Amino acid sequence: MSKILIIAEHDGQSLNPVTAKTVACAAEIDGATIDILVLAESAADIAAEAAALSSVSRVLTVENDANANALAAVIAPQVVALAGDYTHVFGPSSTFGKDLMPRIAALLGVNQISDIMSVQDSHTFKRPIYAGNVVLTVKAPADRPVIATVRIASYQSVATGNSAAIESVSCNADLPSHTRYIELQSGSSDRPDLQTASKVVSGGRALASSENFDLIYALADKLGAGVGASRAAVDAGYVPNEMQVGQTGKIIAPDLYIAIGISGAIQHLTGIKDAGTIVAINKDGEAPIFEVADIGLVGDLFKVVPEFTESLE
Amino acid sequence: MGAAHSFNIQDLGNPFVDKILVGLKRVVDYNVRVRVKSDGTGVETDGVKMSINPFDEIALEEALRVRERGEAKEVIVVSIGSSDAQQQLRTGLAMGADRAILVQTDQAIDALSCARAFLEIVNRENPGLVILGKQAIDDDNSQTGPMLAALWNRPQATFASKLELNGDTARVTREVDVGLETIEIDLPAVITTDLRLNEPRYVKLPDIMKAKKKPLDEVPFGDLGVEASPSLVEASYEPPAEREKGIMVDDVAGLIAALKDKGLL
Numbered sequence: 001m002s003k004i005l006i007i008a009e010h011d012g013q014s015l016n017p018v019t020a021k022t023v024a025c026a027a028e029i030d031g032a033t034i035d036i037l038v039l040a041e042s043a044a045d046i047a048a049e050a051a052a053l054s055s056v057s058r059v060l061t062v063e064n065d066a067n068a069n070a071l072a073a074v075i076a077p078q079v080v081a082l083a084g085d086y087t088h089v090f091g092p093s094s095t096f097g098k099d100l101m102p103r104i105a106a107l108l109g110v111n112q113i114s115d116i117m118s119v120q121d122s123h124t125f126k127r128p129i130y131a132g133n134v135v136l137t138v139k140a141p142a143d144r145p146v147i148a149t150v151r152i153a154s155y156q157s158v159a160t161g162n163s164a165a166i167e168s169v170s171c172n173a174d175l176p177s178h179t180r181y182i183e184l185q186s187g188s189s190d191r192p193d194l195q196t197a198s199k200v201v202s203g204g205r206a207l208a209s210s211e212n213f214d215l216i217y218a219l220a221d222k223l224g225a226g227v228g229a230s231r232a233a234v235d236a237g238y239v240p241n242e243m244q245v246g247q248t249g250k251i252i253a254p255d256l257y258i259a260i261g262i263s264g265a266i267q268h269l270t271g272i273k274d275a276g277t278i279v280a281i282n283k284d285g286e287a288p289i290f291e292v293a294d295i296g297l298v299g300d301l302f303k304v305v306p307e308f309t310e311s312l313e
Numbered sequence: 314m315g316a317a318h319s320f321n322i323q324d325l326g327n328p329f330v331d332k333i334l335v336g337l338k339r340v341v342d343y344n345v346r347v348r349v350k351s352d353g354t355g356v357e358t359d360g361v362k363m364s365i366n367p368f369d370e371i372a373l374e375e376a377l378r379v380r381e382r383g384e385a386k387e388v389i390v391v392s393i394g395s396s397d398a399q400q401q402l403r404t405g406l407a408m409g410a411d412r413a414i415l416v417q418t419d420q421a422i423d424a425l426s427c428a429r430a431f432l433e434i435v436n437r438e439n440p441g442l443v444i445l446g447k448q449a450i451d452d453d454n455s456q457t458g459p460m461l462a463a464l465w466n467r468p469q470a471t472f473a474s475k476l477e478l479n480g481d482t483a484r485v486t487r488e489v490d491v492g493l494e495t496i497e498i499d500l501p502a503v504i505t506t507d508l509r510l511n512e513p514r515y516v517k518l519p520d521i522m523k524a525k526k527k528p529l530d531e532v533p534f535g536d537l538g539v540e541a542s543p544s545l546v547e548a549s550y551e552p553p554a555e556r557e558k559g560i561m562v563d564d565v566a567g568l569i570a571a572l573k574d575k576g577l578l
Binding site for chain 1: 349461463496546559565568569
């Protein structure tokens with residue numbers, strides 16, 4: 001039977017919603033027991049959130065000042081020290097998980113399965129390659145631990161309301177001091193988080209300036225949506241990179257995605273393929289974005305978008 | 314500034330690292346729309362344009378800039394793969410790398426074996442810095458950098474958008490989901506590159522000619538003594554599910570009606 005350990009992603013205060021999506025993937029494995037591991041400076045609040053996730057059996061906490069910031073080189077040996085009883089160790093395919101999980105896999109002497117998009121059985125998974133243009137079915141060896149990252153856009157968060165047991169555990173691992181956290185610069189925003197928002201409005205190069213992105217923000221705020229951007233808009237300097245949607249940015253799956261002035265390069269489409277409904281507004285009727293759009297509107301965004309925003313109550 | 318590789322090492326003052334190792338993977342060019350073979354056993358690569366993995370090109374550019382600032386003496390490009398990868402190594406030499414190593418194998422190499430082979434080269438060359446792409450655009454695995462760092466028991470700084478060397482440490486800005494994180498790491502270390510680290514230079518014709526004379530060593534993969542890893546079995550390949558064809562609306566009123574129809578407004 002599968003015993004799965006999930007590494008919680010958090011910011012030191014609260015659990016990142018990608019953790020609940022990682023649990024959803026693990027719960028697809030028949031008869032699996034799922035534990036969540038919280039490595040933090042102070043774990044109580046985070047652990048309480050993790051314990052509420054359905055399908056979770058136990059939440060294990062390791063409190064250590066060295067875990068104040070998620071440094072892969074510091075976290076990996078602790079996970080390895082605690083992974084002994086588990087058949088699977090999963091993390092989200094966020095920058096946190098992509099940084100950490102391969103380090104764990106190498107220490108355990110196995111290959112990692114990156115970006116699980118569906119579970120076939122306990123050791124067989126589907127994952128995207130070539131920017132999502134090919135789906136690969138891959139089988140992990142049955143006699144070794146399965147180390148994987150979960151493509152969060154492929155999963156809905158599990159429900160809450162559970163009250164799993166929370167246990168503080170100690171962990172005997174040599175923690176390196178060769179990697180030191182300095183700072184995090186984060187664009188503070190009251191808008192919904194791009195990666196977990198149910199609605200997202202994105203702007204592309206056609207916005208033509210940083211100031212014109214106000215049109216996108218105004219529409220997003222009316223809709224209660226998160227805001228994204230194409231790589232072209234990021235490269236042109238209109239918005240910071242953390243807003244980038246696509247193969248080289250964030251892969252997202254909101255219920256509603258509105259692409260404004262985005263032509264639809266393959267690498268952008270890779271990031272939105274799993275959106276529920278895609279709306280495209282673009283003045284070029286031949287733009288590839290219309291090939292994937294559920295609702296398309298050919299028109300000048302500088303006219304259409306303000307009109308759209310005003311029509312919303 | 315003249316051709317980078319004409320630098321005289323004595324003029325460099327006191328570089329922070331002797332050698333920088335850069336990984337170059339030969340991949341299907343990013344402009345190619347790949348197709349799954351009709352029998353589902355792989356991806357069509359016959360007659361398809363092959364290139365250096367774009368993130369690896371950024372890795373090489375960064376290494377060259379570090380050397381050109383006088384902070385490193387030598388840039389070595391390494392590829393693991395078939396003899397065809399000589400082409401990508403020659404391009405790397407033309408960009409300005411000093412020498413190249415091809416770990417030659419005709420077998421497909423998984424990420425762990427790749428990291429282990431890289432570690433053998435690291436143990437031979439003792440670089441102060443290894444710079445790799447954050448992911449290859451073919452398998453999109455994003456594993457080799459952190460795996461190498463783990464096996465080498467050294468720091469990793471993944472998704473780098475800024476790199477500053479300072480004596481025996483480096484300060485790296487990383488592109489993480491919530492913004493830009495800065496960490497400090499002791500050298501030697503492994504860096505993996507993100508897109509905004511730099512814009513790689515174009516190769517000029519005279520540099521291609523010069524690159525032909527630069528050393529390119531071939532090491533058979535089997536000679537490295539890499540332990541066999543428990544490989545994943547690649548069972549089948551298939552194209553992704555297509556989205557259904559959508560509708561076009563004429564104006565904002567039509568858009569709002571369509572969204573209401575779907576219960577999204």
